[in-house]
Amino acid sequence: SQQGEEDPQALSIQEGENATMNCSYKTSINNLQWYRQNSGRGLVHLILIRSNEREKHSGRLRVTLDTSKKSSSLLITASRAADTASYFCATDGGGNNRLAFGKGNQVVVIP
């Protein structure tokens, strides 16, 4: 079963606004990652946050992790039309050998 589950599923915003999406998971993790997917093809790694970290920044991206609530959020600031994509969280942990991906958030940034 999928560990990650993003919420909301679809988000439409104006260019320049901030976009926030959430991810919850069920088991203990070693780390949590966010990926972006354009046009339904290959995913691109955005950022990784370890279980002992609470917040991480990378350019216009800000990720938070709350292990007590088993949740993470991804914030994209000052969104651009090029940010239009699907965003997936993925967790590494739970005693198996693979990353478990959530169902994804579709983000549409309107120019």
Next chain:
Amino acid sequence: GAGVSQSPSNKVTEKGKDVELRCDPISGHTALYWYRQSLGQGLEFLIYFQGNSAPDKSGLPSDRFSAERTGGSVSTLTIQRTQQEDSAVYLCASSARDRGTEKLFFGSGTQLSVL
């Protein structure tokens, strides 16, 4: 190569035929994954290879699906007697384990259409 390469990029086949999908991981990456993604859905784990260890096949949906990785590099995912429900994008990813964490590098996928 510079990235993960998958071939073919698109495959159309008739129901009942066998198909082979190929993945060339990044050179030196010891871990290789296959995922499947149906239209508008998340990624479904299929199989995982790590070095010389026995692969984790727990995600393969039926015995029609198999995969191998030769020489620790190129991998082939084979689907026998394809069914319409096998239509999806098949994604391959590789990683170099770094301090116990994994950042995956994905190929562009193979779009499989079973008519």
